[in-house]
Amino acid sequence: MGIHVTRRLAELGEGVILAPERFDPRRQSLPASPRRLADYAEVCTENVSAQSLDPGAAVLILDTTHAYDGFVIFRHEPVAARELGSAKRRLQPGDVIISRLRPYLRQVAYVDPQLFALAPGGNQVAASTEFFVVRGRDGFDPACLVPFLLSAQVQAALAAGQEGGHHPRFARELLLSLSVPDCVLRSPYETASQMRALAAGLRCSLQGCRSLVQGVDAAIRGAA
Numbered sequence: 625m626g627i628h629v630t631r632r633l634a635e636l637g638e639g640v641i642l643a644p645e646r647f648d649p650r651r652q653s654l655p656a657s658p659r660r661l662a663d664y665a666e667v668c669t670e671n672v673s674a675q676s677l678d679p680g681a682a683v684l685i686l687d688t689t690h691a692y693d694g695f696v697i698f699r700h701e702p703v704a705a706r707e708l709g710s711a712k713r714r715l716q717p718g719d720v721i722i723s724r725l726r727p728y729l730r731q732v733a734y735v736d737p738q739l740f741a742l743a744p745g746g747n748q749v750a751a752s753t754e755f756f757v758v759r760g761r762d763g764f765d766p767a768c769l770v771p772f773l774l775s776a777q778v779q780a781a782l783a784a785g786q787e788g789g790h791h792p793r794f795a796r797e798l799l800l801s802l803s804v805p806d807c808v809l810r811s812p813y814e815t816a817s818q819m820r821a822l823a824a825g826l827r828c829s830l831q832g833c834r835s836l837v838q839g840v841d842a843a844i845r846g847a848a
Contacts, residue, residue, distance in 0.1 A: 659809070662800035664764045665720075668757040672714040672750050677705035682743035685712065686751040688723040691733035694770045694819070695826055696721075702747040712750035713757050720758040720766040721751055722773055724793040727782040731755075732773045736823035756799055767816035772808045 677683070682702040690698045715721070715735050723731035739749050751757070758773075760766045772778060781802065786792035 657803040657805050659804045660800065661758075661769070661802045661804055663761075664804065664809075665758045665760050665766050665769065667796050667800060668713070668719075668759050670714045670757075671711040671753065672708070672748075673711050674706050674708040677708070677748070679704060679706040681705040682745075682747035683708060684739055684742055684747055684749045685709075686715075686721075686749065686755075688725060688729075688731050688752055688754050691721055691723060691731040691755070693730050694733060694774060695823055696733045696735060696739060697826075697830075702743045705748075708750065711753060713753055713755055715749040715751055715757060716759065718760070718765065718767065720770055720773070721755040722758060722799070723754050724756055724796075724799075725754050725791060727779060727786070727794060730774060730779070732770060734767045734770050734819050734823055736820065736827065738824065738827045754793075756796060758799075765812065765816040767819040768812040769808070770819055771815065772804070778802060 681704070683705050684698070684702040685700075685708065686696060686698065690696055713721075717735060717737040717740055719735040721731075721733050721735060723729065735749065740746055758766045758769065782794045782798065785794040785798040787795065
């Protein structure tokens with residue numbers, strides 16, 4: 625069954641946008657609240673290119689497949705900045721990334737500090753421009769927003785807000801306009817602390833498994 629929505633001309637915004645997705649009522653699936661995500665975080669769009677970096681600097685490059693269910697998961701090593709390719713988003717420890725493409729894939733992740741210590745002397749981290757980079761305002765820790773961004777209500781709102789034909793994406797304005805319920809802000813520091821601990825545990829588990837594999841490899845070579 626179709627959905628019929630009536631809007632006045634003044635409600636179409638400066639661009640007088642007529643895309644039906646823009647007015648889907650499912651975009652407002654969250655409880656009413658005077659607080660918006662924009663009150664606590666900004667969406668950063670700073671790009672970095674190979675030309676703007678020391679060619680030999682180490683950079684971990686993330687695409688949308690490396691963010692899933694709250695964490696960054698990857699199987700590759702940092703590369704020299706000269707291999708960066710197209711422009712990427714510059715990340716900082718503590719950022720939260722969310723893919724604007726195909727939100728149903730749950731490509732949301734906390735950018736943990738360990739990602740910046742993979743190469744000797746440290747490395748930078750850069751991500752695909754398909755990511756929105758959420759960074760806290762005035763000391764607010766956006767890590768506490770990860771469970772919120774992965775909640776069913778937010779996921780439904782983002783899915784309903786996709787616009788475009790070939791590769792539908794949701795807009796930066798939709799993300800910043802999300803209503804943030806009281807329950808999300810009841811204990812933000814505790815939630816952020818839990819996210820940081822979970823990320824550290826994930827890194828430790830992955831490294832531990834790699835060490836076990838390396839031990840088996842060495843034993844097999846020694847027995848050959």
